[in-house]
Amino acid sequence: MSAAALFLLTLGCLCREAAAGRKLIYVTVLFRHGDRSPVKAFPTDPHQESDWPQGFGQLTQEGMRQHLLLGQFLRLRYRGFLSESYDRREISVRSTDYDRTLMSAEANLAGLYPPAGQQVFTTDLKWQPIPVHTVPMSEERLLLFPLGDCPRYKQLMNETEHTEEFINVTTTYQDIIKLVNNKTGLNQTVETVWSVYDTLFCESRHNMTAPDWVTPDVMEKLRLLKDFGFQVMFGFHKRQEKSRLQGGILLGEIVKNLSKMAVPDPEQRLKMTMLSAHDTTVSALQLSLDVFNGRQPPYAACQIFELYRDDNGSVSVSLAYRNDSAVDAYPLQLPGCSLDCPLEDFVRITKLSISEDRDKECQLPVEGRDKEVIISLAVAGSLILFLIIFLLGVICWQQEPSTSQGYRQVINKEAGEES
Structure with missing residues (x-):
């Protein structure tokens, strides 16, 4: 990180703390894993799993570096808030049970908590083990979307596919979908063609030669369809109801924790909850907040929730999003509230996207x-x-x-x- 960037980041942190005498009391960060190999290859792809050192769906060394940098960014942003050395009571880390998300969390923590003093357990390794918790994929209900256990959500997706705009997109891009299917040996649709784009994107980032039919125009159209797919899954048609059945689950947990941490408790030592997940997780959460920018969250994208207490005792929530490792996180404004959103307003507004009885709402x-x-x-x-x-x-x-x-x-x- 350059000296100029470090200066601006430090200045930004100081300005946030000084504003209105606010004191930061709790943070939740949700991030996407870092750069990875493709999840799969298409039948005619010249690059198959053997071309990737660790196989499909695995974090690359570039992905490790991305999260090391993100951890360093969080260290600078929360300097003076988090202890300089690791304190297990200050941070809780959870990940989905995928190699790439577990490893991303570990790389992130290496940047956030480089060992010093008594925490150095061997002089030739500037790293220390920090626990990352997870649950089996079959039990994951918080960080992996879309969940497929909901009849009403399936009905909403069927309705989405019959909307005029969805049909128009299908018609507009039918030629590119036909081309992809002919060239790859697959049978893709508007909703599934993203997988081909993902494979080609991963290969391009690692300087692998693309097939002749993959022109810049083809990649751009596939990118647009891929971004459209995120809208279809979690928004586009009846966004708020979809949120209640998907991303609202995570939002509800975050809001519950914010409300709990807002109550002064001298015994409470937790300062940060860290969540390591996927692009669909970030998208589902942002759409439940109605702050999604319409683009797939890039590798190591980080959604931040900060809870502040003012001198007068009032509590507020600030949102920030970091989707570019070259710049600071930028603020997000919850629709219907100010940038520094009073907690009671934050709870009231987000309640519309949070189900009190999801099992009941999932019924037809x-x-x-x-x-x-x-x-x-x-x-x-x-x-x-x-x-x-x-x-x-x-x-x-x-x-x-x-x-x-x-x-x-x-x-x-x-x-x-x-x-």
């Missing part, structure tokens, strides 16, 4: 359920009626000769009794 609307029930009953009733008619037909066919003779006997008997 009553109208949809009634329609499904009616259809099911109609089909079942038709099958039963057909079965009854069929059985009666079989019975009548088997008993027709004897039934005719028996009927005459009964009539004769009754006639005799009546006479």
Whole structure:
């Protein structure tokens, strides 16, 4: 980091602290992992998994450097707030259970807490182990989106695909999608073509030669479709309801922690919660806040929540986003609030994107359920009626000769009794 950049960053930190006599009391940071290898290759790709030292989906050395720099940035931004040396009671770190996110968190912490003094356990290694917590992917409910366990969300996605704008985008880019499918041997759609862009993007960052059909124009169109895909998943159509079923889960946890940390507690030592996740995690959260800029969060992008207490005791929340390692994080304004948003207003505004009972909201609307029930009953009733008619037909066919003779006997008997 240059001397000029360091000076500006330090000056920015001092200005934030001095503003209105505010005191920083708690921080949450959510970041995307660093540069990685592709998650997969397409069938005709000249570069396959063997071309990557650690295989698919793994953090590269460039990704490690990106997070080392981000950790150093956080060290400078929170100088005087976080202790100079690592204190396990001051920071809590959680990651999704992927190699690239776990390693990104570790590289970040290496920049945030370089060992000094008693924390140096060997003189030839300027690093110290710091715990990073996770849960199995099958149990991840906080940091990995979109979650696929929600019928209502699936219904919303189906509605999205039938909107006029979605159909227009599909029509506009049908030629590029057809080209991609012909050249890759895949069957991509507007929603899935991002995977081809991702593979080509990763390869281009590591100076691998692209196939002849991959021109700058093709890459730009694929980039636009990729960004559109993030909007489709978490916004675009009924954004707030999608948020309640996806990114609002994480937002709700963050708001709960902010509210808890706003209550003075002399026993409370926690100062920072660090979350290591993915581009979809950052996008889902930003769309639940309605501050998404429409672009895929780049590697090591970092969404920041800062909780301040003023001299008069009031508490406020400030948002910042760092999506370029060459510059400081820039402020984000929550729609309907000021840059320094009073906590009570922050809670009130974000409540619209947070579900109090997600399991209930994930169920299909009553109208949809009634329609499904009616259809099911109609089909079942038709099958039963057909079965009854069929059985009666079989019975009548088997008993027709004897039934005719028996009927005459009964009539004769009754006639005799009546006479």
